[in-house]
Amino acid sequence: VFAGKLAAELKKIGFDYLAAEAFEKDIAPQARTITKDIGFYPMEPMYAGFLRHAMREGWTFVTYDNGALNPDPAQRERLREISAANKNVEKVFAKNPRAKLFMYVGYGHAVKMDAARPDGWKSVATLLREKLGIEPLTIDQTTMYGRGDVRTDHPQYRAAIQRFAPDKAVVLKTAAGGYAMVGIKPGSYDVQVFHPDETRLTQHGRPLWMETQAGLKPRAGPGRLVPGRGRPL
Numbered sequence: 001v002f003a004g005k006l007a008a009e010l011k012k013i014g015f016d017y018l019a020a021e022a023f024e025k026d027i028a029p030q031a032r033t034i035t036k037d038i039g040f041y042p043m044e045p046m047y048a049g050f051l052r053h054a055m056r057e058g059w060t061f062v063t064y065d066n067g068a069l070n071p072d073p074a075q076r077e078r079l080r081e082i083s084a085a086n087k088n089v090e091k092v093f094a095k096n097p098r099a100k101l102f103m104y105v106g107y108g109h110a111v112k113m114d115a116a117r118p119d120g121w122k123s124v125a126t127l128l129r130e131k132l133g134i135e136p137l138t139i140d141q142t143t144m145y146g147r148g149d150v151r152t153d154h155p156q157y158r159a160a161i162q163r164f165a166p167d168k169a170v171v172l173k174t175a176a177g178g179y180a181m182v183g184i185k186p187g188s189y190d191v192q193v194f195h196p197d198e199t200r201l202t203q204h205g206r207p208l209w210m211e212t213q214a215g216l217k218p219r220a221g222p223g224r225l226v227p228g229r230g231r232p233l
Contacts, residue, residue, distance in 0.1 A: 001214045002141060002169055002193065003104050004050035011057050015100040017092050018054055019062035021084070021109065022047065027061040046214065062091050062101070078121045081109070085127035093132060110138045111188045140189040141169070144182060146197030156182045157194065166196045167212070 007018065022041035032055050034048040042048050054061075064087035070076040092099050103110075105124065113126045125138050144157045160172065160182070171191050172180035179191050198208035204218040211217070226232055 001046050001050070001209070002195070004046075004053050005169075007050070007054055007059070007102055008057065010100070010102050011059065013100075015102050016058075016060055017062055017099055017101040018059040018104070019064055019088055019092075019101060020104040021065040021106060022104075023061060023063040024066050026063050029060065031055055031061075049214070059102075062088060064088050064091070074119045074121070078119065081122055081124045081127060084109070084124040085131055088124075088128065089131055107142055110140070112136075112138055112190075114187075137191070138189045139191045139193060140181075140184060141193040141195065143184060144192060145195040146199045148199040153197075154183050160194055161197050164194075166194065169193050169195050 007015075020041075022039045024039040025037060027038060032052075034042050034051055036043060038051075042051055064084045065080070067080075067083045067087075070079055088101065088103070092101055103124075109123055110125045111123045112129065113123055116122045125136055128134070129136055143154060144160070146157075146161070147153055150158060164170065164172075171193060172182075174180050181187075181189065181192050184192070196209075196213075198212055200208055202208055202211060202218075206218065221232070
């Protein structure tokens with residue numbers, strides 16, 4: 001949901017390429033629907049909604065994470081990052097060096113590294129920085145969010161939410177003017193997003209964020225589909 005909102009704003013300022021590790025096949029420019037052969041992750045409804053909006057907005061989709069096969073797990077992971085960086089360079093920046101690319105990835109693929117790990121692994125963000133000679137803007141949104149149980153939340157996330165009580169995704173600035181990095185190594189990312197804790201259920205039994213952040217409205221199911229007993233989901 002957050003990625004979809006961010007993409008809409010990025011499109012307004014000239015971003016036109018959307019790359020994601022979710023894509024397992026090339027997506028035609030005229031595509032307007034999400035089909036199961038696009039990839040595994042887009043079968044999740046919010047991800048599919050994100051991509052449908054992007055299709056209507058006219059993004060060019062970039063597939064890059066469908067190669068790098070190797071029997072050795074460490075080598076496979078290292079080659080996966082290299083292949084991802086190379087394909088984005090070939091498909092986007094080799095054709096348009098001034099292109100603006102929104103790359104939606106999971107967890108450590110976006111981390112910035114000063115050096116490779118002992119096994120030679122470097123993240124795709126690090127490789128793109130080296131290959132293109134640019135400083136990519138990287139965003140972490142995988143640490144500071146409500147998990148539905150305060151016992152499993154990051155303790156500093158809980159403190160921030162209690163202090164600021166945000167009703168939308170926010171970032172925290174430091175006194176020095178930069179952005180706060182909590183629970184991750186400073187410099188690993190440029191910005192860290194704090195999501196509001198809206199995991200609690202509404203009167204309809206659905207997580208609050210589905211209404212407040214995703215803008216979805218509950219609808220009554222057709223009576224003929226409601227079972228005579230038990231709990232319908």
